[in-house]
Amino acid sequence: MFVRNLLTVAIIAFVPASTAIASGGGSEPVPSRDWSFSGLSGTYDKAALQRGYKIYREVCSSCHSMKRIYFRNLSDLGYNEAQIKNIAAEYTVEDGPNDEGDMFERNGLPSDALPSPFPNVQAAKFANGGAFPPDLSLIIKARGNGANYTSALLTGYKDTPPHGEELSDGQYWNTYFPGHKLAMAPPLSEGQISYEDGSLETLEQYSHDVVQFLTWASDPYMEERKSTGFKVIIFLIIFAGIMLAVKRKVWADLH
Numbered sequence: 001m002f003v004r005n006l007l008t009v010a011i012i013a014f015v016p017a018s019t020a021i022a023s024g025g026g027s028e029p030v031p032s033r034d035w036s037f038s039g040l041s042g043t044y045d046k047a048a049l050q051r052g053y054k055i056y057r058e059v060c061s062s063c064h065s066m067k068r069i070y071f072r073n074l075s076d077l078g079y080n081e082a083q084i085k086n087i088a089a090e091y092t093v094e095d096g097p098n099d100e101g102d103m104f105e106r107n108g109l110p111s112d113a114l115p116s117p118f119p120n121v122q123a124a125k126f127a128n129g130g131a132f133p134p135d136l137s138l139i140i141k142a143r144g145n146g147a148n149y150t151s152a153l154l155t156g157y158k159d160t161p162p163h164g165e166e167l168s169d170g171q172y173w174n175t176y177f178p179g180h181k182l183a184m185a186p187p188l189s190e191g192q193i194s195y196e197d198g199s200l201e202t203l204e205q206y207s208h209d210v211v212q213f214l215t216w217a218s219d220p221y222m223e224e225r226k227s228t229g230f231k232v233i234i235f236l237i238i239f240a241g242i243m244l245a246v247k248r249k250v251w252a253d254l255h
């Protein structure tokens with residue numbers, strides 16, 4: 001029973017979210033990319049996480065919220081406490097009510113969640129031609145084959161729809177979006193965001209980095225889970241060895 005429980009733990013610990021077998025999401029087969037976080041010993045690439053956060057902050061955050069992420073969580077990206085305080089302080093957040101019952105604005109603190117661009121769903125839809133930009137905190141988990149799908153989505157726009165297809169105002173053709181007609185204009189283009197670490201400023205690199213960041217956001221404990229999985233497996237191997245030795249010893253006299 002005990003061993004079976006341990007095995008279950010080990011199996012759960014080893015199923016990486018990013019390699020979910022379901023390949024839903026796109027209506028075209030989604031190409032697979034190489035990710036540092038896939039595989040049994042995969043880890044997040046901290047430099048890519050930081051670049052990805054920069055992209056989210058400078059581009060995606062004008063439409064998409066990430067309500068489940070708090071500034072203090074950014075320590076996973078390799079930022080220290082002082083850096084996180086500075087990052088948070090660059091944002092203005094609404095707080096209150098104060099003693100007079102009014103809401104007021106102040107600088108962000110590490111304990112705040114990342115501020116949302118719109119106060120409610122209606123405002124978000126109104127600003128986006130009726131389409132709702134989903135919260136991105138768990139988007140990689142919410143889509144089948146999430147990392148590959150999101151990366152393909154960001155790079156999969158076509159300037160003109162295939163022959164015979166019509167787009168209405170505010171619609172864009174995307175090879176990988178189910179139904180192809182997406183209400184999000186291509187958010188990324190070559191050279192749009194400047195990198196300080198010398199990484200390529202290409203669409204491919206941007207989509208790689210922002211997906212790395214979004215994958216971390218939807219699965220921040222992945223590294224811990226995998227390392228626990230390893231420890232459990234090693235424990236099981238040693239335990240099996242000991243059991244074998246005990247069995248031999250117990251039965252030795254009977255032959």
Ligand code: HEC
Nearest residue numbers: 059060062063128131132133134139150182183184187210
């Ligand atoms: C100008 C606003 C805007 C910006 C900027 C923007 N998006 Fe979107 N996004 C939308 C809207 C609107 C939708 C919903 C589209 C629909 O359902 O047709 C959407 C949908 C999505 C989806 C879900 C697609 C699906 O399968 O349902 C993902 C993922 C996404 N955006 C990622 C991003 C990322 C990553 C960025 C930054 C690089 C970004 N978006 C920037 C407006 C935006």
